[in-house]
Amino acid sequence: MRFIVLLVFLFSGCAEKSQPTYNDDEIIFVVELKPVSGKNSEDISNFSKVYTDAIDNNEPQSLGWGFYESEGKITLIERYQSSDAVLIHGQNISEGGKLESLFGDFIEHFEIIKIEIFGTASPELKAFLESLDMPAFYRPAMASFSR
Secondary structure, eight states: OHHHHHHHHHHHHHOOOOOOOOOTEEEEEEEEEEOOOOHHHHHHHHHHHHHHHHHHHHOTTEEEEEEEEEETTEEEEEESSSHHHHHHHHHSSTTTTTTTTHHHHHHHHHEEEEEEEEEEHHHHHHHHHHHTTEEEEOEEEEEOOOO
Protein backbone atom coordinates (compact mmCIF):
# COMPACT_ATOMS: atom_id res chain seq x y z
CA MET A 1 0.00 0.00 0.00
CA ARG A 2 2.83 2.42 0.82
CA PHE A 3 4.34 1.73 -2.58
CA ILE A 4 1.12 2.79 -4.33
CA VAL A 5 0.88 5.97 -2.27
CA LEU A 6 4.51 6.79 -3.12
CA LEU A 7 3.89 6.23 -6.85
CA VAL A 8 0.79 8.44 -6.80
CA PHE A 9 2.74 11.18 -5.01
CA LEU A 10 5.67 11.00 -7.44
CA PHE A 11 3.54 11.03 -10.58
CA SER A 12 1.23 13.76 -9.38
CA GLY A 13 4.26 15.99 -8.76
CA CYS A 14 5.48 15.43 -12.31
CA ALA A 15 2.15 16.46 -13.81
CA GLU A 16 2.27 19.90 -12.16
CA LYS A 17 5.05 21.61 -14.08
CA SER A 18 5.01 25.32 -13.47
CA GLN A 19 5.20 27.65 -16.44
CA PRO A 20 7.99 30.22 -16.33
CA THR A 21 6.97 33.78 -15.60
CA TYR A 22 8.19 36.29 -18.16
CA ASN A 23 8.76 40.01 -17.76
CA ASP A 24 7.97 41.76 -21.05
CA ASP A 25 8.67 45.16 -19.46
CA GLU A 26 12.34 44.74 -18.50
CA ILE A 27 14.55 47.69 -19.44
CA ILE A 28 18.33 47.33 -19.67
CA PHE A 29 20.71 50.28 -19.69
CA VAL A 30 24.25 49.89 -20.96
CA VAL A 31 26.13 53.02 -19.98
CA GLU A 32 29.58 53.76 -21.37
CA LEU A 33 31.62 55.70 -18.82
CA LYS A 34 35.04 57.25 -18.63
CA PRO A 35 36.74 57.84 -15.29
CA VAL A 36 37.12 61.52 -14.47
CA SER A 37 40.75 62.59 -14.54
CA GLY A 38 42.31 62.55 -11.12
CA LYS A 39 40.44 59.41 -10.02
CA ASN A 40 42.63 56.34 -9.84
CA SER A 41 41.44 52.76 -10.30
CA GLU A 42 41.14 52.23 -6.53
CA ASP A 43 38.90 55.34 -6.20
CA ILE A 44 36.72 54.10 -9.07
CA SER A 45 36.50 50.55 -7.72
CA ASN A 46 35.66 51.64 -4.17
CA PHE A 47 33.03 54.13 -5.30
CA SER A 48 31.48 51.59 -7.72
CA LYS A 49 30.95 49.19 -4.80
CA VAL A 50 29.38 51.92 -2.63
CA TYR A 51 27.05 53.02 -5.44
CA THR A 52 26.05 49.45 -6.32
CA ASP A 53 25.21 48.73 -2.66
CA ALA A 54 23.14 51.93 -2.45
CA ILE A 55 21.07 50.91 -5.48
CA ASP A 56 20.64 47.38 -4.11
CA ASN A 57 19.48 48.69 -0.72
CA ASN A 58 17.16 51.44 -2.01
CA GLU A 59 15.67 50.24 -5.29
CA PRO A 60 14.01 46.81 -5.07
CA GLN A 61 12.74 47.09 -8.66
CA SER A 62 16.31 47.16 -9.94
CA LEU A 63 16.98 43.63 -11.16
CA GLY A 64 20.72 43.96 -11.53
CA TRP A 65 23.48 46.52 -11.42
CA GLY A 66 27.15 46.18 -12.28
CA PHE A 67 30.25 48.13 -13.21
CA TYR A 68 32.67 46.40 -15.59
CA GLU A 69 36.17 47.59 -16.51
CA SER A 70 38.24 46.94 -19.61
CA GLU A 71 41.18 48.88 -20.97
CA GLY A 72 40.48 51.99 -18.91
CA LYS A 73 36.82 52.17 -19.89
CA ILE A 74 33.93 51.42 -17.58
CA THR A 75 30.62 49.89 -18.64
CA LEU A 76 27.68 50.12 -16.27
CA ILE A 77 24.85 47.65 -16.88
CA GLU A 78 21.57 48.45 -15.16
CA ARG A 79 18.53 46.14 -15.30
CA TYR A 80 15.07 47.29 -14.25
CA GLN A 81 11.69 45.58 -13.96
CA SER A 82 10.06 48.29 -16.09
CA SER A 83 10.19 51.88 -17.29
CA ASP A 84 8.49 52.86 -14.02
CA ALA A 85 11.39 51.34 -12.07
CA VAL A 86 13.82 53.49 -14.08
CA LEU A 87 11.72 56.56 -13.27
CA ILE A 88 11.95 55.69 -9.56
CA HIS A 89 15.73 55.54 -9.95
CA GLY A 90 15.59 58.92 -11.69
CA GLN A 91 13.62 60.39 -8.78
CA ASN A 92 16.09 58.95 -6.29
CA ILE A 93 19.12 60.56 -7.94
CA SER A 94 17.39 63.87 -8.75
CA GLU A 95 17.33 66.98 -6.60
CA GLY A 96 15.69 66.13 -3.29
CA GLY A 97 15.95 62.38 -3.91
CA LYS A 98 17.39 60.02 -1.34
CA LEU A 99 20.43 59.29 -3.54
CA GLU A 100 20.98 62.86 -4.79
CA SER A 101 24.30 63.40 -3.01
CA LEU A 102 25.57 59.97 -4.04
CA PHE A 103 24.75 60.76 -7.68
CA GLY A 104 26.77 63.95 -7.25
CA ASP A 105 29.66 61.69 -6.23
CA PHE A 106 28.94 59.53 -9.30
CA ILE A 107 29.41 62.57 -11.56
CA GLU A 108 32.68 63.35 -9.74
CA HIS A 109 33.94 59.85 -10.63
CA PHE A 110 32.52 59.25 -14.13
CA GLU A 111 31.87 61.05 -17.38
CA ILE A 112 28.88 59.55 -19.21
CA ILE A 113 29.84 58.90 -22.83
CA LYS A 114 26.59 57.29 -24.00
CA ILE A 115 23.56 55.39 -22.76
CA GLU A 116 21.95 52.55 -24.69
CA ILE A 117 18.46 51.56 -23.60
CA PHE A 118 17.34 48.03 -24.48
CA GLY A 119 13.62 47.21 -24.33
CA THR A 120 10.47 49.21 -24.85
CA ALA A 121 10.90 52.52 -23.03
CA SER A 122 7.65 54.24 -22.08
CA PRO A 123 6.95 57.75 -23.40
CA GLU A 124 7.39 59.05 -19.82
CA LEU A 125 10.83 57.44 -19.58
CA LYS A 126 11.88 58.87 -22.94
CA ALA A 127 10.72 62.34 -21.88
CA PHE A 128 12.65 62.06 -18.61
CA LEU A 129 15.84 60.97 -20.36
CA GLU A 130 15.53 63.72 -22.96
CA SER A 131 15.25 66.28 -20.14
CA LEU A 132 18.68 65.16 -18.88
CA ASP A 133 20.30 66.00 -22.21
CA MET A 134 22.40 62.83 -22.23
CA PRO A 135 23.37 60.85 -25.31
CA ALA A 136 20.67 58.15 -25.24
CA PHE A 137 20.11 55.51 -27.93
CA TYR A 138 17.01 53.30 -27.91
CA ARG A 139 17.13 49.64 -28.90
CA PRO A 140 13.62 48.11 -28.89
CA ALA A 141 13.54 44.32 -28.84
CA MET A 142 12.98 42.34 -32.00
CA ALA A 143 12.81 39.09 -30.07
CA SER A 144 13.75 38.57 -26.42
CA PHE A 145 12.67 37.13 -23.11
CA SER A 146 13.33 37.93 -19.49
CA ARG A 147 12.35 35.80 -16.53
